[in-house]
Amino acid sequence: MKKILLIEDDKVVRENTAELLELANYKVVCAPDGKSGLIQARKHIPDIIICDIMMPELNGYGVLQLLSKDKNTKHIPFIFLSAKTEQKDIRKGMNMGADDYITKPFDESELYTAIESRLAKVAIIKESFENKPINEIVDKSDTQIKNLKNLKKFFYEKLNEYSFLPNEIIYQEGGNSNYIYLVKKGVVKAYNVDEHGKELITALYKESDFFGFTSFSHNIPYQESTTSIEKVQVLRLSKKDLKTILQNNHDVTLELIDFLTDSVSEFKGQLLQMAYSSVRKKTANTILKFTEKIKKKPEDTIKISRSDLASIAGIATETFIRTISDFKKEGLININGYNIEILDLKRLKKVN
Numbered sequence: 001m002k003k004i005l006l007i008e009d010d011k012v013v014r015e016n017t018a019e020l021l022e023l024a025n026y027k028v029v030c031a032p033d034g035k036s037g038l039i040q041a042r043k044h045i046p047d048i049i050i051c052d053i054m055m056p057e058l059n060g061y062g063v064l065q066l067l068s069k070d071k072n073t074k075h076i077p078f079i080f081l082s083a084k085t086e087q088k089d090i091r092k093g094m095n096m097g098a099d100d101y102i103t104k105p106f107d108e109s110e111l112y113t114a115i116e117s118r119l120a121k122v123a124i125i126k127e128s129f130e131n132k133p134i135n136e137i138v139d140k141s142d143t144q145i146k147n148l149k150n151l152k153k154f155f156y157e158k159l160n161e162y163s164f165l166p167n168e169i170i171y172q173e174g175g176n177s178n179y180i181y182l183v184k185k186g187v188v189k190a191y192n193v194d195e196h197g198k199e200l201i202t203a204l205y206k207e208s209d210f211f212g213f214t215s216f217s218h219n220i221p222y223q224e225s226t227t228s229i230e231k232v233q234v235l236r237l238s239k240k241d242l243k244t245i246l247q248n249n250h251d252v253t254l255e256l257i258d259f260l261t262d263s264v265s266e267f268k269g270q271l272l273q274m275a276y277s278s279v280r281k282k283t284a285n286t287i288l289k290f291t292e293k294i295k296k297k298p299e300d301t302i303k304i305s306r307s308d309l310a311s312i313a314g315i316a317t318e319t320f321i322r323t324i325s326d327f328k329k330e331g332l333i334n335i336n337g338y339n340i341e342i343l344d345l346k347r348l349k350k351v352n
Contacts (some may be wrong), residue, residue: 002119003027007037007047007063008081009055011105017050017081019255031055034334038066041073045163048118050111053082053093064096077118081106087088107299132311145245148255152208154245155182161234164228173225179236183207186232189308190224201311204229204290212236213260216243217267229304279315283323284351287340305338327351 004026008014011032018028030035034055041063043050049067053060060080065071080093083104090101100114145151161184164170170181170188181188183205191204202224205211214238215219227231238346245252277285286309309318324340327333332348334341342348 001025001027002047003029003051004115005029005037005041005044007031007034007040007049007051007055007060009033009052014051016110020111021115024112026191028159029041034060034063034217037063040181041076042070043165045072046076047122048077048079048115050079050081053084054262060098062095064098072161075122077122079114081117099186124291133214140166141212146251148252150253151245151256152182155235155237156184158319159237162234163231164234166230168228168232170226170228171212171222173223174221176297177212177220177222178212178238178239179212180239180242181212181226182235183209183211183326184233184235186233187229188226188234189229190226191311192224192306199307199311200314201308204312210256210259214239217247229308260278278352279319279323280326282308282315282350283320283327284332287324287342288348292343295348302339 004021006014006018006021006028008017008030009032013101014030014032018030021028029040029046031040033049036191037049037051038058049058049096051063060082064078064080067078077099078097079100079102080098081102081104082089082093085103090103093101099118102111102114129153145154146205154282160174164186164325171177171179173192185207188205188207188209188211189201191201193199205226212222214222234311246256275349290309290312291303306321307317310317315323324333327348328335330347332342332344332351334343
């Protein structure tokens with residue numbers, strides 16, 4: 001279901017228009033003014049925006065101008081819906097980058113047609129981009145992707161960005177493994193759920209980490225689920241296109257093998273820790289590991305749910321909470337709500 005953001009200060013027009021759109025099977029997010037519309041656009045990243053012009057504080061022109069400067073929203077089709085019918089007003093709106101301009105009062109078929117045509121255009125452009133062979137996406141100057149650094153640069157410069165709010169699922173275990181991901185911002189957790197519904201976190205991915213790898217030769221589904229721990233931005237490339245890059249650049253393949261080998265070694269180390277370390281050692285190592293993953297200084301606070309930290313440590317949440325309470329009493333850490341601050345790094349590293 002496509003999502004439409006409707007920004008309109010007239011309550012009657014807003015409610016009537018929203019009802020028309022919902023009857024046409026669109027999901028509608030409403031905003032009563034330009035400022036709140038700006039917030040909703042950045043929060044929901046709708047498929048299309050319909051916006052009035054004459055509004056208090058921030059008018060429609062201002063909304064379009066600000067959204068056009070934001071890399072996360074500049075690609076969203078934007079339609080003005082306004083009682084301003086003079087040609088100069090229409091021309092101003094279109095010159096600012098609006099995709100369409102509908103005057104009030106409007107016919108509902110006119111509104112539907114404008115929306116459908118803009119969504120169709122976006123779909124065609126997206127399909128054209130995704131179906132291009134990799135050698136057409138890459139500029140001539142980038143055809144030599146010689147190492148992982150070049151590969152990451154390709155992700156950053158050429159691929160679309162996808163945003164996730166905290167605790168949003170990126171992909172689920174058992175789903176089609178069509179894409180490889182790179183974390184642009186934030187932290188992602190990978191996990192499995194056992195038959196009792198208990199979650200085991202198998203990996204944490206921070207900025208500039210790849211994730212989502214499965215077999216390149218067999219159609220194997222994702223072997224774990226991934227969820228954003230905080231606000232996350234990821235870049236993704238189809239597995240088919242990455243395979244093409246690797247086939248043409250053997251040095252990148254070798255570096256990627258090293259990367260995956262290190263990931264396996266890290267996971268084995270985590271399993272050994274879960275099997276043989278004491279509860280105190282597991283808890284201390286988990287706090288240290290998460291601090292390192294999110295590139296915080298030891299003295300900075302980390303914010304993560306107790307259940308997630310316990311899952312990484314491989315112990316019960318209640319046991320984890322008791323242990324960090326002991327750490328607090330011993331002056332190793334400070335706890336304030338979900339925030340944990342390391343007070344004595346040396347002693348925390350020596351916990352047995």
